[in-house]
Amino acid sequence: MAIYNKMLVAIDLTEEAPHVLDKAMDLSKTYGAEVVLVHVVEPVGYAYGGDIPMDLTELQDQLDKAAREQLQAYGDKHGIKPExxxxxxxxxxxxxxRLSEEVGADLIVVGSHGRKGFQLLLGSTANGVLHGAVCDVLAVRIQS
Structure with a gap:
């Protein structure tokens, strides 16, 4: 059985995030592992193909600020160090x-909707994480 010392928990800040985080925190207690909590905000330009002739900096800053506040609430609730x-x-x-390698994570925890068919062809974050990780990945099943 593998022993995990540092877990990277990636959440998407939707209503499913607490389920993923609760599972991860249970695992961290079992192994005595340090938890690094992360949320990745996609650049606003990605959603529009980068072809919008306007400055989206303020919108990106607002999304970033809202994400930081929400992530901090989850982190504080679960006793995860601010850093x-x-x-x-x-x-x-x-x-x-990149972050998993930078912090030396030996387990990445992500949520997975278990999509099938056409949605699976489009890909998912959990699938992308799984196929490029240099450590174990736990995909927590989220009931749709």
Whole structure:
């Protein structure tokens, strides 16, 4: 059985986030693992293909601020150190992979909707994280 010392828990700040975080916190208690909590905000330009002729900096800053406040509430509730509560901007899969290596995580915990068919072809964050991680990945099943 593997022993985990540092867990990277990536949440999306939707109503499913508490379920994923609760599972991760149970695991961290079992293994005595340190938890790093992260949320990745995708750049606003990604949603519009980067072709909008306007400055989206203020909107991006508002999204970033809201994410930090929400993540801090989750982190504080679960006793996660403030320095281990991170909001990053970028592509979720890439940032989660980069951060997991940077902090030396030996387990990444993400939520998974278990999509099938056409939705699966489009890909998911959990699938992207799984296929590029250098450590174990736990995909917590979220009931849709």
């Amino acid at each position: 281990n509560q991170l909001v990053l901007i970028g592509r979720p899969e890439s940032e989660i992979h």
